[in-house]
Amino acid sequence: MTTHPHPQVLLPRKLANVHPTSNSLKFEKLFQCHVITDSTHNYNLQTSTQSNMSSPALTARRGWVIQKFGGTSVGKFPDKIADDVVKVWNESNRVAVVCSARSSHTKTEGTTSRLLASADVVLDADDDNQYLQFLEKITVDHVENAMEKIQSKKIQDKLIEDTHHEIEEARKLLYASQIIGEVSPKTLDCIMSCGEKLSCLFMAALLNDRGIPAEYVDLSNVVTRDFGTVLDATFYRSLASKLLEIISAIDSSKVPVVTGYFGTIPGGLLNGVGRGYTDLCAALVAVGVDADELQIWKEVDGIFTADPRKVTDARLLQSVTPEEASELTYYGSEVIHPFTMEQVIKARIPIRIKNVENPTGEGTIIYPQNVGRKGEATPPHPPTAVERLPSSIYNKIKTATAVTAKSDIVVVNIHSNKKTLSHGFLAHIFSTLDKYRLVVDLISTSEVYVSMALYVTKTDRKLLRSTVEELKRFGEVEVTHDMAIVSLVGIHMKQLIGIAGAMFKTLADERINIEMISQGANEINISCVINKDDTVKALNAIHSKIITDPFKSNLAIELTSKVSELRLDQY
Numbered sequence: 001m002t003t004h005p006h007p008q009v010l011l012p013r014k015l016a017n018v019h020p021t022s023n024s025l026k027f028e029k030l031f032q033c034h035v036i037t038d039s040t041h042n043y044n045l046q047t048s049t050q051s052n053m054s055s056p057a058l059t060a061r062r063g064w065v066i067q068k069f070g071g072t073s074v075g076k077f078p079d080k081i082a083d084d085v086v087k088v089w090n091e092s093n094r095v096a097v098v099c100s101a102r103s104s105h106t107k108t109e110g111t112t113s114r115l116l117a118s119a120d121v122v123l124d125a126d127d128d129n130q131y132l133q134f135l136e137k138i139t140v141d142h143v144e145n146a147m148e149k150i151q152s153k154k155i156q157d158k159l160i161e162d163t164h165h166e167i168e169e170a171r172k173l174l175y176a177s178q179i180i181g182e183v184s185p186k187t188l189d190c191i192m193s194c195g196e197k198l199s200c201l202f203m204a205a206l207l208n209d210r211g212i213p214a215e216y217v218d219l220s221n222v223v224t225r226d227f228g229t230v231l232d233a234t235f236y237r238s239l240a241s242k243l244l245e246i247i248s249a250i251d252s253s254k255v256p257v258v259t260g261y262f263g264t265i266p267g268g269l270l271n272g273v274g275r276g277y278t279d280l281c282a283a284l285v286a287v288g289v290d291a292d293e294l295q296i297w298k299e300v301d302g303i304f305t306a307d308p309r310k311v312t313d314a315r316l317l318q319s320v321t322p323e324e325a326s327e328l329t330y331y332g333s334e335v336i337h338p339f340t341m342e343q344v345i346k347a348r349i350p351i352r353i354k355n356v357e358n359p360t361g362e363g364t365i366i367y368p369q370n371v372g373r374k375g376e377a378t379p380p381h382p383p384t385a386v387e388r389l390p391s392s393i394y395n396k397i398k399t400a401t402a403v404t405a406k407s408d409i410v411v412v413n414i415h416s417n418k419k420t421l422s423h424g425f426l427a428h429i430f431s432t433l434d435k436y437r438l439v440v441d442l443i444s445t446s447e448v449y450v451s452m453a454l455y456v457t458k459t460d461r462k463l464l465r466s467t468v469e470e471l472k473r474f475g476e477v478e479v480t481h482d483m484a485i486v487s488l489v490g491i492h493m494k495q496l497i498g499i500a501g502a503m504f505k506t507l508a509d510e511r512i513n514i515e516m517i518s519q520g521a522n523e524i525n526i527s528c529v530i531n532k533d534d535t536v537k538a539l540n541a542i543h544s545k546i547i548t549d550p551f552k553s554n555l556a557i558e559l560t561s562k563v564s565e566l567r568l569d570q571y
């Protein structure tokens with residue numbers, strides 16, 4: 001994989017879609033630079049609309065497309081998944097489906113959360129049968145769903161039998177944990193796997209019921225000792241080749257429906273990867289079969305310039321880089337698990353975020369700007385930087401890609417009881433945070449002060465209290481609750497002077513107080529902490545002044561004199 005650090009210009013989509021070649025040439029001639037258009041279907045794939053026009057009998061099917069469905073999508077839109085997504089794509093490409101555990105409404109009340117809650121209470125001395133209530137809810141939910149959705153009596157009966165069997169396996173593990181008096185990370189992983197098994201048993205049954213031949217694939221025992229004891233390159237390589245072996249063994253007329261849970265991993269899945277592990281599982285399947293595309297199906301059209309629920313004029317982005325997707329996910333726009341990208345991008349497989357409720361939409365592609373996609377050459381090095389730009393182009397230069405916000409933030413200030421920050425002071429703070437498993441999202445230090453923005457959910461409040469008590473040994477501790485982090489994200493921000501100033505001036509104009517400021521070394525994220533009640537106001541102001549209309553708003557943002565990477569506004 002070769003990359004190039006030289007200038008690039010992506011044409012605005014309007015231009016690129018009309019006459020990509022002629023426009024590229026014109027632009028290259030005009031500005032002596034290399035133009036990269038970003039037409040989303042210029043590689044070996046058919047769009048769902050195209051595939052409607054071709055008959056499977058007439059066209060040989062192309063490469064693998066891996067489709068990941070989240071728990072709420074499986075819970076709310078299983079029929080759409082079967083008829084409008086899997087069936088359609090299966091006509092043109094080989095499709096494998098990867099699902100996470102069902103959630104009928106929200107993830108917090110979904111199957112994984114119920115399984116984790118059952119493991120949480122199983123050791124409670126007060127009520128040693130409480131865990132069974134969670135299992136009962138899971139049973140009722142899945143059996144009712146099977147009865148409602150599966151028409152064929154034979155398929156339905158088998159699904160209900162398999163459902164009871166899997167829940168009984170989880171019950172046995174919980175019961176054993178109760179007797180031993182411990183739930184080890186490995187046991188917790190095994191209990192958690194029940195969610196993805198139930199969900200995939202259901203989706204495989206539903207596809208078969210609707211005439212799409214499918215086969216359930218259980219990955220819960222796929223990891224063996226030879227994979228190693230750490231989640232490193234060797235582990236991922238071993239897992240990907242094992243997955244290839246498993247998927248290749250399936251009859252090519254069938255759609256593999258793969259559990260989005262890939263076994264008990266070193267240190268435990270929750271510790272090592274965390275919630276949302278199914279994205280990574282789908283990525284590893286994509287790498288294993290060398291897929292043409294990894295599709296992450298959600299209930300949103302793709303990645304927007306801001307959360308569309310909070311900013312009404314947020315626009316859909318045609319593409320973002322993996323770095324941008326990571327930052328957005330980490331700072332509040334949970335579009336994809338950050339671990340997903342590394343393995344797939346290394347294999348030059350693009351990731352597309354798509355909407356189950358709008359399957360023909362193009363979605364958002366996550367891919368680096370300067371790496372050729374699978375089956376394509378790496379884009380050549382552009383020769384020169386863009387020097388003089390006409391205002392029509394200048395006005396289209398992007399400032400930031402998106403703005404995002406993360407709530408449940410608590411700011412902890414520690415005023416050292418020594419005159420200066422002594423040796424070991426930070427180490428003490430971090431080991432205390434580590435002990436209580438609290439994560440620092442932002443940090444800033446001065447001579448005697450350390451300020452940290454911590455992500456603390458309601459359930460972690462007890463941990464915060466214990467942490468603060470311990471931190472008091474090192475100085476005076478002050479805690480401010482109900483805060484939020486607002487982040488401006490974009491890879492091209494490093495080409496701009498004044499972008500941070502513009503962000504803070506915009507907040508000041510709205511009379512929003514800033515508690516903390518931080519800019520990451522990668523220069524693609526500028527974050528600050530504000531009061532949580534100001535979040536929507538801040539997002540809208542930053543979106544309209546900096547993202548939608550930056551240069552006309554007199555924010556004094558300029559290009560650096562030496563532009564090495566340039567991207568035009570394209571939505």
Ligand SMILES: Nc1ncnc2c1ncn2[C@@H]1O[C@H](COP(=O)(O)OP(=O)(O)O)[C@@H](O)[C@H]1O
Pocket residue numbers: 070071072073107297298299300302303304305306307308309328332333334335402404
């Ligand atoms: N920049 C963003 N682009 C798209 N969605 C965003 C963004 N920021 C926040 N969101 C929110 O993230 C959610 C992700 O979609 P959803 O399919 O509901 O998630 P999940 O797959 O976790 O169930 C959406 O509800 C959307 O409002």
Ligand SMILES: N[C@@H](CC(=O)OP(=O)(O)O)C(=O)O
Pocket residue numbers: 069070071072100101107112113195260274275276277278279
């Ligand atoms: N079911 C798991 C894994 C997962 O990825 O879920 P989802 O795709 O619904 O975010 C969880 O809740 O963490």
